[in-house]
Amino acid sequence: MHILYADDEPSLQTLMKQQLEKLGHSVVICPDGLTAVAALEREPFDCLIVDLDMPGLNGSEVIQRARQIRPQIEAVVMTGKPDLPSALNAIEHHVFAYLTKPCSFKEIKQLLSQVHRRLSFCRRLAALEHRVRQAEGDSVLVGNGAAMDRVRRVIEKVAPTDSTVLIRGETGCGKELVARAVQQASLRADEPMVSINCGALPENLIESELFGHVKGAFTGADSARVGLFEVADGGTIFLDEIGELPITMQAKLLRVLETGDIRRLGSNQSKRVDVRVICATHRDLEKMVQEEQFREDLMFRINTFEIHVPALRERTDDILPLAKHLLRRHRNDGTDDALFTPAAESELLAHKWPGNVRELANVIEHAAILCDALPIDAEHLPRHFSRRQLRHEVRDSGPMTIKQLELIAIERALERNGGDKKAAAEELGVSVKTLYNKLNSADEKAA
Numbered sequence: 163m164h165i166l167y168a169d170d171e172p173s174l175q176t177l178m179k180q181q182l183e184k185l186g187h188s189v190v191i192c193p194d195g196l197t198a199v200a201a202l203e204r205e206p207f208d209c210l211i212v213d214l215d216m217p218g219l220n221g222s223e224v225i226q227r228a229r230q231i232r233p234q235i236e237a238v239v240m241t242g243k244p245d246l247p248s249a250l251n252a253i254e255h256h257v258f259a260y261l262t263k264p265c266s267f268k269e270i271k272q273l274l275s276q277v278h279r280r281l282s283f284c285r286r287l288a289a290l291e292h293r294v295r296q297a298e299g300d301s302v303l304v305g306n307g308a309a310m311d312r313v314r315r316v317i318e319k320v321a322p323t324d325s326t327v328l329i330r331g332e333t334g335c336g337k338e339l340v341a342r343a344v345q346q347a348s349l350r351a352d353e354p355m356v357s358i359n360c361g362a363l364p365e366n367l368i369e370s371e372l373f374g375h376v377k378g379a380f381t382g383a384d385s386a387r388v389g390l391f392e393v394a395d396g397g398t399i400f401l402d403e404i405g406e407l408p409i410t411m412q413a414k415l416l417r418v419l420e421t422g423d424i425r426r427l428g429s430n431q432s433k434r435v436d437v438r439v440i441c442a443t444h445r446d447l448e449k450m451v452q453e454e455q456f457r458e459d460l461m462f463r464i465n466t467f468e469i470h471v472p473a474l475r476e477r478t479d480d481i482l483p484l485a486k487h488l489l490r491r492h493r494n495d496g497t498d499d500a501l502f503t504p505a506a507e508s509e510l511l512a513h514k515w516p517g518n519v520r521e522l523a524n525v526i527e528h529a530a531i532l533c534d535a536l537p538i539d540a541e542h543l544p545r546h547f548s549r550r551q552l553r554h555e556v557r558d559s560g561p562m563t564i565k566q567l568e569l570i571a572i573e574r575a576l577e578r579n580g581g582d583k584k585a586a587a588e589e590l591g592v593s594v595k596t597l598y599n600k601l602n603s604a605d606e607k608a609a
């Protein structure tokens with residue numbers, strides 16, 4: 163580590179320099195507070211070891227300046243005159259340790275290895291946060307049409323409250339992005355937001371994922387585990403696809419939302435958590451309540467405030483701005499006003515986007531790979547655009563084959579079900595596999 167040692171005792175200065183260098187650290191020695199601050203302004207130190215009683219600026223003042231110059235620095239106080247006020251002051255300034263002179267080198271060595279561990283932990287955390295930000299993509303809500311403006315206004319209103327929010331809309335229309343926008347505009351923006359897809363985990367795992375478990379709670383629970391509600395304490399939890407939550411878990415979630423108490427699986431002790439809940443679904447919860455697949459009391463508990471994210475086909479004004487924004491995720495060549503040819507633009511505008519912005523993102527990624535030099539042309543768009551063309555041709559062309567009729571039925575079922583192939587297959591009375599086979603053979607025919 164790069165260490166700054168500030169102390170006005172010459173004998174200690176020489177000794178500390180020798181010993182710290184022996185431990186493999188690089189050390190700068192300063193005899194008073196002012197030179198210490200000048201050194202802090204000049205060099206990126208990892209750790210500051212400081213005497214309290216020094217000429218010029220005292221040790222506490224040096225620590226305060228250090229926090230302003232380099233907030234991540236760890237500070238250690240080493241004083242010959244320990245007293246309560248200076249110890250309290252050290253705590254207030256988040257000092258790593260408060261040592262009383264004389265202290266042994268064994269003690270200093272141990273302390274510095276703890277500082278080193280803390281610093282490398284902070285670096286790993288920063289690297290992970292960076293990777294998460296990259297994986298999530300930016301959180302800009304693109305779209306200036308009236309529909310997205312309404313969504314933005316609602317977000318502004320609800321974000322600063324602690325209300326539970328239910329985000330509704332078709333699959334891929336941007337519900338998770340809206341959830342992130344609510345969190346970022348909330349008073350909890352600096353606290354963690356954790357997300358879970360309630361449909362992605364089997365029933366037996368979801369409880370432990372949400373609430374944690376104690377060691378031995380079930381076969382395979384070799385160690386205790388913290389649940390997402392505890393991880394999100396002070397922050398926000400995003401329950402995506404809430405409509406997929408198994409009915410037994412719905413009762414447990416309702417209890418947590420009403421009491422604020424969670425209990426790890428296998429434990430009989432509760433813990434109070436302060437978590438804001440944001441849910442999202444593409445399902446018709448009211449219909450699910452009627453069909454007894456979703457608890458009515460839970461629906462009323464989570465829909466205190468609803469945000470409806472419109473489907474992309476209901477906000478065609480946003481298609482081209484979104485297409486440009488999504489293309490910039492992959493390409494930074496070309497000029498912003500000539501990223502798509504008029505032919506490609508009219509194809510994008512004519513499409514019904516059953517899979518919404520996610521479908522658009524996939525189409526743009528596909529085109530960005532195929533196109534060597536921008537602008538993107540209609541020929542770079544995927545084959546299902548040709549399938550759509552085929553449908554129009556079929557409509558205009560009088561006689562048609564059974565296969566063509568079948569294709570129209572499939573396209574309509576997909577549109578009605580927001581691109582959800584499982585739901586479309588159910589509606590059409592075929593298996594998902596059959597649906598895929600039919601779509602693939604239509605693609606091949608159109609190619």
Ligand SMILES: Nc1ncnc2c1ncn2[C@@H]1O[C@H](COP(=O)(O)OP(=O)(O)OP(=O)(O)O)[C@@H](O)[C@H]1O
Nearest residue numbers: 302303304305332333334335336337338339519520
């Ligand atoms: N308004 C928008 N501006 C920019 N990007 C958007 C917008 N809406 C959606 N996206 C992008 O589209 C993709 C899908 O969005 P998101 O995951 O938020 O949809 P979703 O409704 O939560 O989907 P699902 O129903 O499958 O959970 C993401 O890559 C997201 O960044």
